[in-house]
């Protein structure tokens with residue numbers, strides 16, 4: 163691990179691996195939460211399983227937590243190192259011509275997602291920890307759907323969530339293909355496919371989350 167993070171190439175590689183792990187997490191997280199729209203009981207059963215399964219709780223969740231923190235810290239480190247490496251900005255270097263808005267503002271979209279996560283973990287994860295480990299309340303497989311539904315009654319929370327999901331889409335629009343580039347996956351035949359999948363992924367995943375938030379708000 164130390165070897166992987168001691169050189170710029172190693173750091174970019176490690177950053178890409180953490181990104182890919184989070185890309186998979188987002189698909190799973192969206193799928194589970196879409197159940198709350200499709201079938202209340204199925205959502206309760208899935209949440210109850212994940213909330214009390216030792217493998218999920220004590221192995222997968224800590225790995226996820228580590229991946230999230232690692233991704234954000236490494237993002238900042240790489241940005242600082244990049245800025246140090248090019249202290250003089252060339253007069254002829256027109257950034258808007260050489261790179262997209264998304265690629266130039268990964269740090270800004272990343273910071274918005276980080277702020278969203280702070281609110282989101284307070285809303286859901288902290289509540290879970292409190293329910294199970296602080297107050298030690300008895301398991302109730304019926305509680306998950308009403309708890310989630312109630313959170314989206316507040317228009318300000320829904321607005322903050324939706325804005326964050328739009329920024330998440332912009333972050334993914336560059337991040338998806340960039341993670342493949344960083345691990346050296348470049349090929350005349352496969353790169354266009356990766357780019358197309360990345361575009362669809364960065365549109366559909368945030369749209370799915372927006373749909374869930376609006377569904378619960380509208381059906382209050």
Ligand code: HEM
Nearest residue numbers: 191195212213226275282286287290310330371372374375
């Ligand atoms: C409308 C959209 C979303 C809903 C309804 C939702 C719902 C939830 C719920 C119910 C939990 C608690 C699960 C538990 O601890 O048992 C949770 C946790 C979490 N969510 Fe979300 N989420 C949404 C969007 C997102 C997005 C876009 C991200 C990432 C950018 C995200 C990242 C996380 C993380 C990291 C956790 C903590 C880990 C976990 O408990 O599994 N969520 N979310």
